[in-house]
Amino acid sequence: MSVVDRFLNYVKIDTQSTEHSDSIPSTLKQLDLAHLLVRELQEMGVKEVDLDANGYIIAHLPSNLDKQVPAIGFVAHMDTSPEISGKDVKPQILENYDGEDIVLDKSKNVVLSPSDFPELELYIGQTLITTDGTTLLGADDKAGVAEIMTAVEYLITHPEFPHGRICIGFTPDEETGHGVDFFDVKKFGADLAYTVDGGRLGELEYENFNAAGAAVFIQGRNIHPGSAKNKMINAILIAAEFNGLLPENERPGYTEGYEGFYHLLEFNGAVEEAKLSYIIRDHDREKFEAKKALFNAAIQFINAKYGEGTIRADVQDQYYNMKEKILPVMDVIEVADQAMREAGVTPIVRPIRGGTDGAKLSYMGLPTPNIFSGGHNFHGKYEYIPVESMEKAVEVVLNIIRLYSEK
Numbered sequence: 001m002s003v004v005d006r007f008l009n010y011v012k013i014d015t016q017s018t019e020h021s022d023s024i025p026s027t028l029k030q031l032d033l034a035h036l037l038v039r040e041l042q043e044m045g046v047k048e049v050d051l052d053a054n055g056y057i058i059a060h061l062p063s064n065l066d067k068q069v070p071a072i073g074f075v076a077h078m079d080t081s082p083e084i085s086g087k088d089v090k091p092q093i094l095e096n097y098d099g100e101d102i103v104l105d106k107s108k109n110v111v112l113s114p115s116d117f118p119e120l121e122l123y124i125g126q127t128l129i130t131t132d133g134t135t136l137l138g139a140d141d142k143a144g145v146a147e148i149m150t151a152v153e154y155l156i157t158h159p160e161f162p163h164g165r166i167c168i169g170f171t172p173d174e175e176t177g178h179g180v181d182f183f184d185v186k187k188f189g190a191d192l193a194y195t196v197d198g199g200r201l202g203e204l205e206y207e208n209f210n211a212a213g214a215a216v217f218i219q220g221r222n223i224h225p226g227s228a229k230n231k232m233i234n235a236i237l238i239a240a241e242f243n244g245l246l247p248e249n250e251r252p253g254y255t256e257g258y259e260g261f262y263h264l265l266e267f268n269g270a271v272e273e274a275k276l277s278y279i280i281r282d283h284d285r286e287k288f289e290a291k292k293a294l295f296n297a298a299i300q301f302i303n304a305k306y307g308e309g310t311i312r313a314d315v316q317d318q319y320y321n322m323k324e325k326i327l328p329v330m331d332v333i334e335v336a337d338q339a340m341r342e343a344g345v346t347p348i349v350r351p352i353r354g355g356t357d358g359a360k361l362s363y364m365g366l367p368t369p370n371i372f373s374g375g376h377n378f379h380g381k382y383e384y385i386p387v388e389s390m391e392k393a394v395e396v397v398l399n400i401i402r403l404y405s406e407k
Contacts (some may be wrong), residue, residue, distance in 0.1 A: 001153065003390045006146035007129070008091055010036075011138040016086040017081065017173045018077035019277070023081070023284040024182055025055035025172035031077045033145075037170055040149065045156050046168075054182045055172040056122075060189065061155060062165060068353060069164035069404050073193030073359055074151070074397060075368065076144030077174030081379040090132040104381065105133025112382050119200065119376055120384075127387040137383035139375030143390055144196035145170060151397040161398070162405040167193070167254075171357055177213060177318040179357040185364050192332050193356040193368040196397065200348070201389040203372035204336050206326040206361045207351040209281040210288035211318040214295060216242070216276040218269070218311045230271075233310070235274035238302060239267065242311060243276070245298040249292075258283045258351055259292060277372060283321055283351055319355055322369070325362035330366055339399035345392055346371075371396060 015030045025031065034055055041049045041059050048060040055078075063069070080086035094102060099121055102112040110133030114120040132138045148168060155161055167190040171179045174197075198205055220235030246262045248254070255261045260282025268275045280295060282288040292315060302311045326333065333349075340347045358368035374389025 001150070003146050003150040003394050004129075004387055006149055007139075007143055007390065010146055011089045011091060014087040014089075015079050015138075016082060016084050017175050019176050021065065024178060026176055026178070027079075030055055032170045034170065034172070037078075037145070037149070041152070041168070044153050046152065056183055057168070057170040057182065058188055061152065062166060063163065063165070063166075064159065065162060065405060067215075067407055068110070070191040071165035071189055072401060072404055073167035073169060073188055073190030073368070074148045074195060075169040075171065075193055075195045075361070076148055076373075077171045077179050077357060078145060079142045079172050079175050080138050080140065080142070081175045083379050084381065085135045085156035085358055086138055087135065089135050089138055091137060092130045092132055094128045094130065094388065097123055097126055097128050101130070102130060104131055107180050108133060110381060112384060117377065117382065123386045123388075129383050129387065130186040130384040131381050133381050136378075136380060137375070137385065138245070139373065139383060139385040140378035141174065141197045141373060141376070143373040143375050143385055143393070147196050147390060147393040147397060150394045151401075154394070154398060155401070161402070163401045164405055165189070166246065166401065169193070174357050177211065177355065180360045183357075183361070183364075185361065185366050188366070190366060192329065192360060193358070193366055194336065195216050195356050195368055195370045196373050197356055197358075197392060198370045198372035199375055199378070201206045201372055201374055201386070201392060202340060202345050202348040204333065204340065204347045204369070205285060205352045205356075206333055206369040207323045208319075208321055208356055208370075209283055209352070209354065210285055210320045211279040212288075212292055212315055213318055214278040214280060214313055214315045216278065216299075216311065216313045218242070218274040218276075220272050220274070222270075222272040232271070233306060234271050236269045236271060238306065238310065239269055239274040239276055242302050243296055245301060247296070256353070260284070260287055262295070270377065280315070280367050286319065319359040320363060322359045325370055326367055332369055335400055335403050336369065336371055336396070339396050339403055341386055342399050343392055343395040361362040
């Protein structure tokens with residue numbers, strides 16, 4: 001089965017995760033894809049396949065070499081973003097893209113345009129898979145899943161291809177920051193690994209944000225507006241005031257590269273009470289800690305102004321920058337770099353402006369940088385992926401495997 005056929009099959013399955021659950025997986029529908037992947041692996045002939053109660057798939061291909069080489073892992077996540085629906089995804093396939101605007105949904109005037117997304121011009125003449133303008137596509141990270149599965153099938157159908165022990169991992173809930181909370185690194189058994197979860201063709205990443213999530217609760221006091229003087233405390237207005245205390249130029253829409261941010265993800269409120277959800281990000285650990293300190297200072301200011309207990313926040317660290325764990329083992333980056341160049345792909349080494357399962361895995365003792373899956377505009381209805389980039393991702397995975405077999 002081609003990587004495209006796999007991908008189109010996988011995106012039909014709604015695997016949207018949710019932040020409003022304490023269970024892993026956070027949504028049972030993620031298991032629909034997990035069961036399909038287990039079945040496909042077994043049908044390929046992979047004998048070591050396990051799906052555990054938390055929705056983690058771990059599978060292995062034994063080495064076909066007569067020498068010891070590192071066991072290599074490849075990891076991708078099955079869930080899609082909680083931010084936009086992943087149900088009833090209807091991919092559109094556009095062959096020989098001409099560089100013009102792509103109308104995704106005419107009735108709602110949803111247009112994928114190179115004037116807004118200039119990266120489209122990189123793919124003139126190629127085949128693009130887009131959304132229909134009503135949902136996300138799911139390339140994050142079903143493209144990575146499809147690419148790993150296609151590479152595994154190639155290894156099985158080409159027994160002459162040299163490889164050491166290959167470890168395959170598919171995880172739930174990466175989008176909620178809990179993707180490897182219960183991942184069994186020892187059972188996985190890899191000496192090093194790669195997440196296939198990056199964006200555009202050529203991305204090679206071993207730096208990511210330090211990350212925290214914050215839930216903010218504001219208690220107001222609702223009084224009939226006709227008699228509210230000196231009595232009403234409007235939680236909505238306090239929420240706006242609190243958000244205004246955070247630096248405006250440190251929001252996602254104003255930052256790039258190594259610049260961190262505060263991102264207001266969700267707001268629900270009325271006069272009586274309000275709830276806000278934030279993520280706090282920075283590549284630099286000291287700046288990350290300073291951002292959390294400023295956030296807490298804003299909490300203290302509001303309480304000092306309106307009374308203790310008016311506002312409270314639960315700030316929890318989610319993951320840290322993997323850079324310090326990768327630097328001592330830069331061979332994993334050098335091999336990936338060579339694998340891309342041999343596939344005719346120019347490596348783009350840059351920091352991840354987001355998170356990855358590889359960050360936590362690296363701190364769990366398994367160095368796991370990130371390579372491209374090929375998609376663009378993740379987490380939204382303007383998401384798309386070039387077919388040629390997916391095919392190159394499969395080639396790069398196979399090149400990594402071959403290069404380690406030659407060591």
